[in-house]
Each structure stands twice: as structure tokens, then as C-alpha cells.
Amino acid sequence: MKKTALASALVSLAGLVCVVSPALRAQNADASKITPDMIQTASDIPADWKQPQGGFDYVKRDVMIPMRDGVKLHTVIMIPKNAHGLPMLLERTPYDASGMAPNNSPHMADAVWSGDKDWADGSTILVWQDIRGKYGSEGKYIMTRPPVGPLNPTTTDDTTDAWDTIDWLVKNTKESNGNVGMIGSSYDGWTVAMALLHPHPALKAAAPESPMIDGWMGDDWYHYGALRQINLDYFSGQTSKQGEGQTIPRDSYDDYSNFLDAGSAGAYAEANGFKQLPWWNRFSAHPAYDAFWQNQALDKLLVAHPSNVPTLWLQGLWDQEDIYGAVHAWEALKTAGHGSNNHLVMGPWWHSQINRDGWNMGPLKWPGNTTAQFRRSVMIPWFNHYLRGTPLAKPLPEAMIYNPTEQHWDDFTDWKVASKQSLTPLYLQADKGLGFEPPSGSGDSYVADPAKPVPYLPRPIPAKNEDAWRTWLVHDQRFVVDRPDVLSYTTPVLSKTVRLEGAPIADLFASTTGTDGDFVVKLIDVYPGSDPNDPAMGGYELPISLDIFRGRYRKSFAEPSPIPANQVQEYKFRLPTVNYAFKPGHRIMVQIQSSLFPLYDRNPQTYVPNILFAKPSDYQKATVTIEHGADGRSAVLLPVVSDAASGH
Incomplete structure (x- = not known):
């Protein structure tokens, strides 16, 4: 700025001050009118606020x-x-x-x-x-x-x-x-x-x-030994503060990527400070169904x-x-x-x-x-x-x-407990068939790759989506039906109602080239290809009962053991209870896979003492063969009842 311009600006500013100063003097003069009731030096928040509740019921x-x-x-x-x-x-x-x-x-x-x-x-x-x-x-x-x-x-x-x-x-x-x-x-x-x-x-x-x-057996933390790792957020939210703590921060919108990139569930937890949480330290030290879980x-x-x-x-x-x-x-x-x-x-x-x-x-x-x-x-x-x-x-x-x-x-009047059920085998058949008659053939194989686990919902899977989380158990399973690591067995179109009352039992005979592995079994109602009253349900593949089983616990939940590689083993576990009627025109499907990610942690498919802390080198591909012939008649055992035999 030139000197002449600066001098002009100073003159203008001085004039402005002259104009404002009388107002400021008048404002200061008003201070003489301030009374004691205008002054507050204590907090404006009372020590014990009482809301009038005369109109409350x-x-x-x-x-x-x-x-x-x-x-x-x-x-x-x-x-x-x-x-x-x-x-x-x-x-x-x-x-x-x-x-x-x-x-x-x-x-x-x-x-x-x-x-x-x-x-x-x-x-x-x-x-x-x-x-x-x-x-x-x-x-x-x-x-x-x-x-x-x-x-x-x-x-x-x-x-x-x-x-x-x-x-x-x-x-x-x-x-x-x-x-x-x-x-x-x-x-x-x-x-x-x-x-x-x-x-x-x-x-x-x-x-x-x-x-x-x-x-451990089937509520929040594990299902038959498979860790429900998305509950790690609950651990930090519940135990990091007396009130509500924070969930684990996410690098990605897609939890599939977040958990996959982290490696094991234990690595993910401890990278996010879980060693500070006494509950996590007790929890992670007891991956099997030992006295810690049995006594609770x-x-x-x-x-x-x-x-x-x-x-x-x-x-x-x-x-x-x-x-x-x-x-x-x-x-x-x-x-x-x-x-x-x-x-x-x-x-x-x-x-x-x-x-x-x-x-x-x-x-x-x-x-x-x-x-x-x-x-x-x-x-x-x-x-x-x-x-x-x-x-x-x-x-x-x-x-x-x-x-x-x-x-x-x-x-x-008499709902049968699982141990008293009458069960009818629905056998896996050759050519991905499914039926009540004894099967023939040998088996079907797929490659389970821990680097590409089967998602439990279509990706992306956000950490916070209540609607998707609440209803994932009824999500249309067509999103995985064509994956090479998912086996889908289907009955012919039903000509009469198949009524179930009770708990289906998965009974698999399988071998794996690994020394550990998980088995997911889904019982699915396949809708007819079109529905004029509800077009969106045309061909819908509705899960009515599904669960996961960790192979190391096939003999004992308390004492896990490696799976002998390339040897057929039996994996028998209960699925959730149903009261369901498969209608004529529908088909029954059974799907089998080795992961349900990231809801459940990945099995490395190499036997390690504690899967929560598996190392990256432990995660290996494995070829899984599901038998339905001379080496084992794999089936889902169904609590089928006739209308006459129904207990209602």
C-alpha cells in the first residue's frame, strides 16, 4: 500500500472511531442501571432439577x-x-x-x-x-x-x-x-x-x-466350536466402559475385507486393544467346551x-x-x-x-x-x-x-424333544439329487479356500446394517448356489406336503485333505419359479434351518482332535428347530459348504491348538469330499410327520 493511501485509510478509521465511540460511551453508561438480579456467578444448571409432573399419569x-x-x-x-x-x-x-x-x-x-x-x-x-x-x-x-x-x-x-x-x-x-x-x-x-x-x-x-x-454350544459366542467373530464389537462395547463402549473401528465399509485382511480373529481383536479386556483374555484362553463353559x-x-x-x-x-x-x-x-x-x-x-x-x-x-x-x-x-x-x-x-x-x-400337547424324535433320512444322491430312497454313487468334492471364504450375505457386508443382520437367516441363497465351493442337492418338485415338526439333524460322511475344517449345512425351501401374487418370491431359496460345525469337535466338544487327512469321518449335529410344511410345487434343497464369513471365523484347515490365534501360514486350501455311497450315506435326518401324527 502506498504512503498516501495508508494515510487516507488512517484518517477514515479515525473518523469511524469518532462515530462509534459515543455509542460505546452510552453502553458503558448503562452499567449504572444494572441491578443485583441481573448478575449470575454460579452455574445456570441447578443442583437438583425437579420437573413438575402434575399432569403425568x-x-x-x-x-x-x-x-x-x-x-x-x-x-x-x-x-x-x-x-x-x-x-x-x-x-x-x-x-x-x-x-x-x-x-x-x-x-x-x-x-x-x-x-x-x-x-x-x-x-x-x-x-x-x-x-x-x-x-x-x-x-x-x-x-x-x-x-x-x-x-x-x-x-x-x-x-x-x-x-x-x-x-x-x-x-x-x-x-x-x-x-x-x-x-x-x-x-x-x-x-x-x-x-x-x-x-x-x-x-x-x-x-x-x-x-x-x-x-459355546449355540448362542452368541460360538456354534459348535465355530467363533461368531462379529461379536467382537459386543465385547468392546460391553466391557471397555461401565456405560456403552465403542465398537471396533473399520478400515473398510465391507466387513468381509476387514476380517479377511486382519487374519485370525485373535489378531484382529488384539490389534484393537483387546488384551486390556479381562473378558477377552478369559474367553480366548478357552476355545474348547471345557469346564469354563460347562460350568456356565x-x-x-x-x-x-x-x-x-x-x-x-x-x-x-x-x-x-x-x-x-x-x-x-x-x-x-x-x-x-x-x-x-x-x-x-x-x-x-x-x-x-x-x-x-x-x-x-x-x-x-x-x-x-x-x-x-x-x-x-x-x-x-x-x-x-x-x-x-x-x-x-x-x-x-x-x-x-x-x-x-x-x-x-x-x-x-406333546412337542417332542430332539432325543425322542422319529427321524426320516433325506439322502444326498448322485447328480446333486436329494431323496428319501437310499443313495448310490460315490461322492462330490469341492475346494475350500480360506482366502476366498463363502460369505453369509452378498458383499459388501457393512458392519452396521440392522435390517440385513436381523434377516440374514431368510436371505435368498441363490447368491451362492453357483459357487464351486458350495454343493447344492435338490429334490424333484414335491407332489405332496412334507411336514416337519422338530429339529433336523445333519449327518455327513466326509473326507478332507486338511487336518481340520468346518461344515455348514442349510435346509432350504425352493419356491416355484414364478409367483403371480408375489413375483419377488419366484424361485426364492429360503433357508428354514442351518448351522455350522467345527470338525475338530466331531468326537468330543471338550477335547478336540485333528481330522485324519483323506479319511472319511462322520459329522453329526443338530440344526435349529422347525415347524414347517414344504408345499406341493416346491422343492427341498440341502446346501453344504465350509465357511460362513465373516459371521464365523475362518478355519485354517490345518490343525492348530487355538484357531483364534492361527498364523497366516496355517491357512491352507483343502479338498473336501461329501460321501453318499458305500463310504457313507450323507443325509439330513428330518422330523417328518403326517397330518394324522401331528401333535397339534
């Missing part, structure tokens, strides 16, 4: 309930206004009790989360509690804290905490009638099952929904400590997270002679869908809202019968299971 109390060891658990109690003589419904959760009533509404039904809306009609006191060590509760959090005993040398567990909580509620909630019911899904269902090991006398009814019962198996513990509490065991037919627990707990109790107060309910639902709308399961549409209908017409009246003495329109059957093809509920 409920009263909400936040309390800390003392346990027998002095630890206090944060509990939220929602009481209908002017309540008197009402029962209480308790849910114990690691997922933030305060979040169960997330909406600041004066109306109870609008304030609570979706799972409790049908309960919030002014007739029930709702109680939510943070379990020990989570969110607002004191104490130490231990993942699915084992019962007091060999794995828990303390004097408290979730059984004692439930007992102490109910005892306090009965004595300190004057608006109640002294009767308590417990409900909860997934981990919350596990807390219900734990309470049943030594129930408080005031616990009159219970409903574990999709409960975690055996994390709740189906066995429930039989050893049976209760007289009427119990509804609820399960989704396509539960993508905990498809094992409720069915096996109910079967164990029935087999041990405790069937009279235990009932099994299986709806056409994904995990915890019982607490949300149930109009459909992915592409499968139902004639009504199956979850709301069940809650209102069956579950709540059943609870009311035991909590307030109202009569039932009809007794609840032993088992109540939805039939997805005929789209109605079936009541069973």
Missing part, C-alpha cells in the same frame, strides 16, 4: 437398591398414578435401565420403549434395573457372571441380586400387591434364567425371551436347580443371535420331568422381535402383527393369571409354535 422413582454384600444397584420404578394393589414386572439389564423409558412424555405408554408399551396401560408397575457394575449400578461387572461356585468364589451372582431386588421391591413398593414377574430378551433373558435358579417366593411368573443359555451352561444348571415358577421360554424361528437357548433349556427341563410349569413358544421372528412389530420376517409377510397379537392375547393374559389371579380363556399348551407356510399358530 405415572410416577417415576430412581432408587439404589442394596444387595446382601452392600453393593447398590440402580433401579428405575415406573408406577401408574394412584396405583394400588398392582403387580410388578422386573427387567434386569446391562443396557441402561434409564433408557427403558427414553421419552419425556406425561403418558406412561408413550414414555417407555416398544417392548413395554402393551404393559404400560396403568395396570402394572414397571421396574428396570442396571445389573452389577453397569451404568448406574455399583460393583464389578463380569460378563454373564457365573453362579456362585467354582467360577465365582464370591457370595453374589445374578441369582442373589435378583432375589435381593425382589425382596426390596416387595417391602418398599406400597402400591404393589407383592407379586413380581420377570421378563427380558437376550442378555436380559439370561438374567431371568439366572433368577430361576433360586427364585424369590414373590416371583410368580417369568419369560426369558431368546435368552443366552450356552454361549444354564440348561444344565436349571435342571440341577428346578423351580416351580411358571415360565414361558420364547424363541424366534429365525433368531440370528440366540437361536439355541430357549429351546434347549425347555427341552432339558421337560426331559428331567419339569414340563408342567414350563412352556415353549416359537414365533416367526428375528432376535428380540417379540418386543417390536411382527408383520413380516424379511420378505415373508404374515396376515397380522404376530408379535402384538401374541403379547396381547397370550403373554399378558398369562402373566396376569399368575400376578393378579385373572382367569385364562384357555390353558397355555406345552408348546405354541408358528407355522410359517400355513401362517398360523399351532398348539402342541
Whole structure:
């Protein structure tokens, strides 16, 4: 800038100051008019804000309930206004009790989360509690804290905490009638099952929904030894903070790439700081079904400590997270002679869908809202019968299971446990056929390559896609049918209905050039090629039951052993329970493969002591041969029933 221009600018600025200065002087002069009530030096946030609730139709109390060891658990109690003589419904959760009533509404039904809306009609006191060590509760959090005993040398567990909580509620909630019911899904269902090991006398009814019962055999952590590695996010989210921790950061949108690039599940976890997590260190040290897992198996513990509490065991037919627990707990109790107060309910639902709308399961549409209908017409009246003495329109059957093809509920007076089923072999045949007649031929082979595992959903598979995750068990399997490492066996078009009631059993005879390997078996309903009423379902390949089995456990879940290379071995394992009718015009398909990635970790196909920490060099291709001739008649054993023999 030239000197003359600079001088001109300074003159202009001085003039501006002269213009502004009187206004500033006037503003400063106004300070004499400031009164003491205008000045605030303390925080504008009051120490104890109380929202007026005169128009609310409920009263909400936040309390800390003392346990027998002095630890206090944060509990939220929602009481209908002017309540008197009402029962209480308790849910114990690691997922933030305060979040169960997330909406600041004066109306109870609008304030609570979706799972409790049908309960919030002014007739029930709702109680939510943070379990020990989570969110607002004191104490130490231990993942699915084992019962007091060999794995828990303390004097408290979730059984004692439930007992102490109910005892306090009965004595300190004057608006109640002294009767308590417990409900909860997934981990919350596990807390219900734990309470049943030594129930408080005031616990009159219970409903574990999709409960975690055996994390190794078939619920969240493993399925028959195969690691459900996408649950590593749950480990960090649940155990890195007392509140909600973070999931593992992703390099790629596609989890298939993320887990494949990481190598083993253990390498992926520990690269993301999991060595800091005590739960991971215990978990990863016990890949086999040893005493660590056996002493936590709740189906066995429930039989050893049976209760007289009427119990509804609820399960989704396509539960993508905990498809094992409720069915096996109910079967164990029935087999041990405790069937009279235990009932099994299986709806056409994904995990915890019982607490949300149930109009459909992915592409499968139902004639009504199956979850709301069940809650209102069956579950709540059943609870009311035991909590307030109202009569039932009809007794609840032993088992109540939805039939997805005929789209109605079936009541069973004698639902067969798996060990008592009558099974019909559906044999793998030559030329990829499938039939009830004995097979001929030799076998079929494929190359299983750990570098190119079979995905469980079409790629890309994002880490966070709730809709895809919830419904993956009903995804159309045509996306893998042409892969060379997937064998698909199909019946001719059915001329009559094939009705199944029970648990199919996979019975494979197979050899591999490796020394370990996984086997995935899917039972599939193949729809006719066209459907004028629903064109998108034309040719649909609907899985109705599938699971994975880790080959090293073919002889013993507790003591794994290498697979002898090139020798035929039998792999026999149970598939999830069904109540299903294959219709005329459809076909039945069985698919077999060696991976279901990245949901399950890759088997290196070389025997190593702990697959979680397999090295890159351990992952080797293997040729797998599925026999269906003289060396072994591979089949899926089906619980086929005639209409006359059906138990409903």
C-alpha cells in the first residue's frame, strides 16, 4: 500500500472511531442501571432439577437398591398414578435401565420403549434395573457372571441380586400387591434364567425371551466350536466402559475385507486393544467346551436347580443371535420331568422381535402383527393369571409354535424333544439329487479356500446394517448356489406336503485333505419359479434351518482332535428347530459348504491348538469330499410327520 493511501485509510478509521465511540460511551453508561438480579456467578444448571409432573399419569422413582454384600444397584420404578394393589414386572439389564423409558412424555405408554408399551396401560408397575457394575449400578461387572461356585468364589451372582431386588421391591413398593414377574430378551433373558435358579417366593411368573443359555454350544459366542467373530464389537462395547463402549473401528465399509485382511480373529481383536479386556483374555484362553463353559451352561444348571415358577421360554424361528437357548433349556427341563410349569413358544421372528412389530420376517409377510397379537392375547393374559389371579380363556399348551407356510399358530400337547424324535433320512444322491430312497454313487468334492471364504450375505457386508443382520437367516441363497465351493442337492418338485415338526439333524460322511475344517449345512425351501401374487418370491431359496460345525469337535466338544487327512469321518449335529410344511410345487434343497464369513471365523484347515490365534501360514486350501455311497450315506435326518401324527 502506498504512503498516501495508508494515510487516507488512517484518517477514515479515525473518523469511524469518532462515530462509534459515543455509542460505546452510552453502553458503558448503562452499567449504572444494572441491578443485583441481573448478575449470575454460579452455574445456570441447578443442583437438583425437579420437573413438575402434575399432569403425568405415572410416577417415576430412581432408587439404589442394596444387595446382601452392600453393593447398590440402580433401579428405575415406573408406577401408574394412584396405583394400588398392582403387580410388578422386573427387567434386569446391562443396557441402561434409564433408557427403558427414553421419552419425556406425561403418558406412561408413550414414555417407555416398544417392548413395554402393551404393559404400560396403568395396570402394572414397571421396574428396570442396571445389573452389577453397569451404568448406574455399583460393583464389578463380569460378563454373564457365573453362579456362585467354582467360577465365582464370591457370595453374589445374578441369582442373589435378583432375589435381593425382589425382596426390596416387595417391602418398599406400597402400591404393589407383592407379586413380581420377570421378563427380558437376550442378555436380559439370561438374567431371568439366572433368577430361576433360586427364585424369590414373590416371583410368580417369568419369560426369558431368546435368552443366552450356552454361549459355546449355540448362542452368541460360538456354534459348535465355530467363533461368531462379529461379536467382537459386543465385547468392546460391553466391557471397555461401565456405560456403552465403542465398537471396533473399520478400515473398510465391507466387513468381509476387514476380517479377511486382519487374519485370525485373535489378531484382529488384539490389534484393537483387546488384551486390556479381562473378558477377552478369559474367553480366548478357552476355545474348547471345557469346564469354563460347562460350568456356565444354564440348561444344565436349571435342571440341577428346578423351580416351580411358571415360565414361558420364547424363541424366534429365525433368531440370528440366540437361536439355541430357549429351546434347549425347555427341552432339558421337560426331559428331567419339569414340563408342567414350563412352556415353549416359537414365533416367526428375528432376535428380540417379540418386543417390536411382527408383520413380516424379511420378505415373508404374515396376515397380522404376530408379535402384538401374541403379547396381547397370550403373554399378558398369562402373566396376569399368575400376578393378579385373572382367569385364562384357555390353558397355555406345552408348546405354541408358528407355522410359517400355513401362517398360523399351532398348539402342541406333546412337542417332542430332539432325543425322542422319529427321524426320516433325506439322502444326498448322485447328480446333486436329494431323496428319501437310499443313495448310490460315490461322492462330490469341492475346494475350500480360506482366502476366498463363502460369505453369509452378498458383499459388501457393512458392519452396521440392522435390517440385513436381523434377516440374514431368510436371505435368498441363490447368491451362492453357483459357487464351486458350495454343493447344492435338490429334490424333484414335491407332489405332496412334507411336514416337519422338530429339529433336523445333519449327518455327513466326509473326507478332507486338511487336518481340520468346518461344515455348514442349510435346509432350504425352493419356491416355484414364478409367483403371480408375489413375483419377488419366484424361485426364492429360503433357508428354514442351518448351522455350522467345527470338525475338530466331531468326537468330543471338550477335547478336540485333528481330522485324519483323506479319511472319511462322520459329522453329526443338530440344526435349529422347525415347524414347517414344504408345499406341493416346491422343492427341498440341502446346501453344504465350509465357511460362513465373516459371521464365523475362518478355519485354517490345518490343525492348530487355538484357531483364534492361527498364523497366516496355517491357512491352507483343502479338498473336501461329501460321501453318499458305500463310504457313507450323507443325509439330513428330518422330523417328518403326517397330518394324522401331528401333535397339534
